[in-house]
Amino acid sequence: MDCDRNVIIGGVMTAKAIAGISSIQMVGNGSGEVIGKIFKGKNHTVGSILHGNICDGEKIIDEVIIGCEGENSYSINCHGNPIIVENILELLKKFDVKIVDAEEIIENLAKEKFGKNIIAVEAETAAAKAATLDGAKIIQYQTKMGLLQTAEWLKKHIDLMHIEDIKVAIGQVLADSKIASYFINGTKVVLAGPPNSGKSTLFNYLCGKEKAIVADVAGTTRDWLSAKIRLKYIQAEIFDTAGLDAALSSQNVIDEQSQRRAAELAASADLVLYVTEHRTQNLEHRIQNKEILVFNKCDLGGNVSVDGFKVSAKTGEGVKELLDGIESALGVADFDLKKAVCFTDRQRKILEQSAESRCQKEVKDFITELLNG
Numbered sequence: 592m593d594c595d596r597n598v599i600i601g602g603v604m605t606a607k608a609i610a611g612i613s614s615i616q617m618v619g620n621g622s623g624e625v626i627g628k629i630f631k632g633k634n635h636t637v638g639s640i641l642h643g644n645i646c647d648g649e650k651i652i653d654e655v656i657i658g659c660e661g662e663n664s665y666s667i668n669c670h671g672n673p674i675i676v677e678n679i680l681e682l683l684k685k686f687d688v689k690i691v692d693a694e695e696i697i698e699n700l701a702k703e704k705f706g707k708n709i710i711a712v713e714a715e716t717a718a719a720k721a722a723t724l725d726g727a728k729i730i731q732y733q734t735k736m737g738l739l740q741t742a743e744w745l746k747k748h749i750d751l752m753h754i755e756d757i758k759v760a761i762g763q764v765l766a767d768s769k770i771a772s773y774f775i776n777g778t779k780v781v782l783a784g785p786p787n788s789g790k791s792t793l794f795n796y797l798c799g800k801e802k803a804i805v806a807d808v809a810g811t812t813r814d815w816l817s818a819k820i821r822l823k824y825i826q827a828e829i830f831d832t833a834g835l836d837a838a839l840s841s842q843n844v845i846d847e848q849s850q851r852r853a854a855e856l857a858a859s860a861d862l863v864l865y866v867t868e869h870r871t872q873n874l875e876h877r878i879q880n881k882e883i884l885v886f887n888k889c890d891l892g893g894n895v896s897v898d899g900f901k902v903s904a905k906t907g908e909g910v911k912e913l914l915d916g917i918e919s920a921l922g923v924a925d926f927d928l929k930k931a932v933c934f935t936d937r938q939r940k941i942l943e944q945s946a947e948s949r950c951q952k953e954v955k956d957f958i959t960e961l962l963n964g
């Protein structure tokens with residue numbers, strides 16, 4: 592998106608919810624004149640905070656506090672009632688203010704603030720959406736050190752480096768970025784395994800509520816369910832799926848679909864918890880890579896010969912260890928937050944392309960693109 596200062600943009604910066612106050616931001620050349628036409632109160636100067644009314648002609652819309660943050664940047668802090676907010680936005684439209692979403696405004700303000708440091712500009716919007724505080728910290732670190740520093744260093748020294756060493760360095764950044772993305776975006780964990788093994792019971796235990804139907808009947812779950820849970824370091828979206836059973840695939844259209852969906856979800860997961868009964872240890876549908884084995888119903892006894900987590904979704908035994916195991920398997924438990932990582936699709940694509948490069952010159956061009964946009 593280009594930052595055209597001659598178009599005045601405005602939008603709501605606070606979440607859409609019932610709230611005491613809302614904040615509407617307006618940026619672009621001529622914003623001050625718009626404020627002059629709709630605000631009745633003291634004259635505004637840069638840096639001032641004013642109390643007064645937003646008016647449509649003689650009609651008062653709301654009593655507000657206006658922050659004059661720059662010559663062409665204003666925040667209108669009004670009451671949070673959505674009708675008031677809507678009325679102010681409608682009024683702004685009358686003065687040719689283009690209403691956009693908060694992300695576009697943040698990006699515009701960041702472009703103003705950081706100019707050509709595109710990584711810092713991208714960081715502003717990405718950090719606002721980060722799923723955890725550590726995720727936001729990782730992003731902020733990339734704007735001065737981390738990715739910025741690594742890219743600048745590579746650009747400077749690339750001609751003296753062997754192409755294979757460059758690829759190893761870039762490969763490391765990409766591998767670390769995958770783990771960083773769990774802090775930034777959260778992770779997808781899928782419960783899969785044979786029917787009746789206790790997947791839905793475990794899902795409910797992890798969510799802390801009876802969300803999924805549980806029954807002592809194989810094939811209880813057909814459509815998948817998901818819920819977001821907070822682990823020690825990251826946020827995870829967990830999915831409960833239909834029990835995997837080859838015989839069900841050809842039984843009828845619904846079972847065929849639920850089998851396919853379960854397999855697709857498992858394939859797209861960051862991590863699969865393969866849940867099987869402690870006593871039977873049915874490993875027929877294992878996903879092998881990116882999975883951990885969960886031997887459920889350990890309260891009923893039995894011995895396990897394979898590595899995995901012994902749990903009881905009924906009593907909660909072993910679940911804490913399982914949760915720690917999830918974060919260890921994803922690599923977040925001991926992840927150094929001060930690593931160089933990429934955090935947008937643009938950055939990732941450029942790094943992936945540079946890792947495929949055949950010569951230093953090609954890599955240099957990609958790194959220049961990474962830094963300059």
Ligand SMILES: Nc1nc2c(ncn2[C@@H]2O[C@H](COP(=O)(O)OP(=O)(O)OP(=O)(O)O)[C@@H](O)[C@H]2O)c(=O)[nH]1
Nearest residue numbers: 786787788789790791792806810811812834904905
């Ligand atoms: N004793 C014991 N019973 C359990 C445990 N976990 C689940 N069960 C029981 O096992 C039966 C099946 O549980 P579900 O959670 O519905 O199993 P599921 O894997 O979701 O089954 P499908 O949806 O058919 O694939 C229910 O009767 C549960 O109460 C456990 O840890 N211990």
Ligand SMILES: [Mg+2]
Nearest residue numbers: 790791811812
């Ligand atoms: Mg189920």
